Amino acid sequence: MIGDLIEAPACRECGCTQNNACVTNGVPCHWVEPDLCSVCAGKPDVRGLAIISASQAADALAELLRFAREGDGLTGPFQTDVVEQLLDAAKMAMEVEGYDTERPERAEVYAAIVNFLDGWA
Incomplete structure (x- = not known):
């Protein structure tokens, strides 16, 4: 119950979370920064x-x-x-x-x- 109150970190670009990851070619993303997933980190600025x-x-x-x-x-x-x-x-x-x-x-x-x-x- 307490875990439900803690907000999961989300990617600052796409909003994905640990429980709702971006999936590219069947591979889920991972964190490269505390608020940036690997999929978004690879995108051009x-x-x-x-x-x-x-x-x-x-x-x-x-x-x-x-x-x-x-x-x-x-x-x-x-x-x-x-x-x-x-x-x-x-x-x-x-x-x-x-x-x-x-x-x-x-x-x-x-x-x-x-x-x-x-x-x-």
């Missing part, structure tokens, strides 16, 4: 990636707005690589979204962006 994507897009938009207000910079219209920043933001947004493999045109766009950005950063 999409929230962090979303922040980076938003930051890239914001920087590019700020430069576009600067150009709209002030005109050309010293070496051309933009003082940063606006197109590359926007494409990088779009690529990361597609990774956060888990771009749809059922739609081949999305995979083609993603591949084209990756190809274009190869060597930019």
